[in-house]
Amino acid sequence: MSERLRWELAGARAERDWWRARAAEPGPDAVEVVVAAGLGVEELRALTAGLARETGPATVVVTDCPEFRLARAAGVVLEYLPDAATWERHRPGVPWDDLLTRRLTRILLDHGPGHIRPA
Amino acid sequence: MNARVLLVGDMTDRLLAVAARLPAAPILLTSAAELPRAPLLIEHLPETKRPRRETLLRDRLRHLIEVHEIGTVVLDGVPEDGLLAATADHPGVTWLWLRPAMWRRGQGLRWRGRSAAFDAVLEPGEFATAGDEGWTVYDREGVTTVAPITALDRADLLDRAAARERLGLGDEPAVVCRGLTTTVPGFTVIEPEARALRAADLAVATAGYTAYHELLAAGVPTVFVPDEDAGPDDQLARARFAAAAGAALCAERAADLADLLALAARPEVRAALASRCAEVAFENGASAAAEWVGSRASPASPAPTGRGPRS
Numbered sequence: 001m002s003e004r005l006r007w008e009l010a011g012a013r014a015e016r017d018w019w020r021a022r023a024a025e026p027g028p029d030a031v032e033v034v035v036a037a038g039l040g041v042e043e044l045r046a047l048t049a050g051l052a053r054e055t056g057p058a059t060v061v062v063t064d065c066p067e068f069r070l071a072r073a074a075g076v077v078l079e080y081l082p083d084a085a086t087w088e089r090h091r092p093g094v095p096w097d098d099l100l101t102r103r104l105t106r107i108l109l110d111h112g113p114g115h116i117r118p119a
Numbered sequence: 120m121n122a123r124v125l126l127v128g129d130m131t132d133r134l135l136a137v138a139a140r141l142p143a144a145p146i147l148l149t150s151a152a153e154l155p156r157a158p159l160l161i162e163h164l165p166e167t168k169r170p171r172r173e174t175l176l177r178d179r180l181r182h183l184i185e186v187h188e189i190g191t192v193v194l195d196g197v198p199e200d201g202l203l204a205a206t207a208d209h210p211g212v213t214w215l216w217l218r219p220a221m222w223r224r225g226q227g228l229r230w231r232g233r234s235a236a237f238d239a240v241l242e243p244g245e246f247a248t249a250g251d252e253g254w255t256v257y258d259r260e261g262v263t264t265v266a267p268i269t270a271l272d273r274a275d276l277l278d279r280a281a282a283r284e285r286l287g288l289g290d291e292p293a294v295v296c297r298g299l300t301t302t303v304p305g306f307t308v309i310e311p312e313a314r315a316l317r318a319a320d321l322a323v324a325t326a327g328y329t330a331y332h333e334l335l336a337a338g339v340p341t342v343f344v345p346d347e348d349a350g351p352d353d354q355l356a357r358a359r360f361a362a363a364a365g366a367a368l369c370a371e372r373a374a375d376l377a378d379l380l381a382l383a384a385r386p387e388v389r390a391a392l393a394s395r396c397a398e399v400a401f402e403n404g405a406s407a408a409a410e411w412v413g414s415r416a417s418p419a420s421p422a423p424t425g426r427g428p429r430s
Contacts, residue, residue, distance in 0.1 A: 058167070066161070069152045080154075080163040090144065090160040091187075099186065106182045110175055111167070 031114030048073040122190035140409035176201030190417035222253025226351035247360035265404030282318035298325030326354035340392035
């Protein structure tokens with residue numbers, strides 16, 4: 001391998017690693033999406049109270065608790081989706097996991113780039 | 120593919136009344152803070168600063184139309200920019216507008232031309248339609264009107280004795296409040312479900328669409344207190360009309376309320392109001408509205424044509 005090709009390969013790898021690192025670590029404005037499916041209203045309230053903040057980008061909490069309004073907190077956007085049992089009653093044959101995946105994709109498109117974590 | 124119906128609105132009473140009479144359960148999209156208790160699949164549009172509501176609404180409609188295979192969207196409310204953009208994105212979807220009437224004079228004019236974006240427009244009826252001075256009075260082309268829409272038909276209401284038994288009431292007079300809280304000397308305050316509304320001997324209520332028509336339909340003697348902060352909804356005209364018809368009393372100013380409640384507490388006054396309510400009784404337009412929606416529902420939900428990220 002020539003010296004020139006070796007340099008080019010090293011440069012390409014460095015650039016690739018830089019993009020990978022950037023993709024893995026969202027910037028300061030990235031949105032954190034917390035999936036809180038299955039939590040009752042009290043658990044949800046405790047979660048959002050812990051996430052509350054007055055400044056910076058909002059945290060998006062995805063919940064299937066229909067009483068989510070009782071868990072509103074500053075700096076937290078509550079994204080509701082029907083729970084798995086309700087979904088199954090209305091859309092038998094369409095897995096709830098598919099709904100969750102598509103909704104999370106939509107939420108990241110709507111609220112901006114970020115990362116997803118469980119509650 | 121099923122042709123599902125998506126109902127969109129924040130004041131969900133009318134939509135739920137229609138939903139209960141559709142042949143297949145629709146899906147409801149609302150941004151109301153409190154989700155209604157209804158056997159529907161309910162989706163929620165959150166309030167956010169970023170993205171802007173119009174963008175969020177447009178993109179969320181795209182997502183829901185695809186996920187739920189929506190063929191028909193029914194809006195009850197005003198067609199915001201995001202919804203208007205969605206009508207252009209999805210020309211294969213049938214867009215229907217349950218357009219409210221009774222706008223305050225000179226208000227809501229920005230929505231006037233937006234009927235053109237919909238395949239059809241239905242106006243939920245108003246008992247006080249003769250007192251309507253809003254812009255919709257002059258925008259009638261292609262608009263269908265049905266009787267006032269309430270959740271229950273009159274036949275579904277319990278009579279007074281059955282309603283009082285259900286609530287465990289004795290002989291004491293009872294008052295129900297809707298949209299406000301107050302007390303009336305000598306009356307027990309009750310909170311009956313809609314079916315047991317006739318348990319009340321008196322009602323004190325704001326003159327919003329649902330409470331107004333439910334109370335008149337149930338024949339409950341009512342003192343209406345128009346909510347001056349109700350935005351463009353002309354509650355004052357509604358309340359005045361009911362009073363002019365002899366079917367209710369209207370407290371135009373807060374200062375009038377005590378006097379009117381004292382008047383309404385008299386049995387002969389309440390009997391006259393109830394009798395007049397029976398004379399001017401109106402049908403429930405919910406079934407006609409559901410038929411109207413059903414007859415226009417699309418059989419399929421083609422792919423959207425607008426730009427933007429697919430969900």
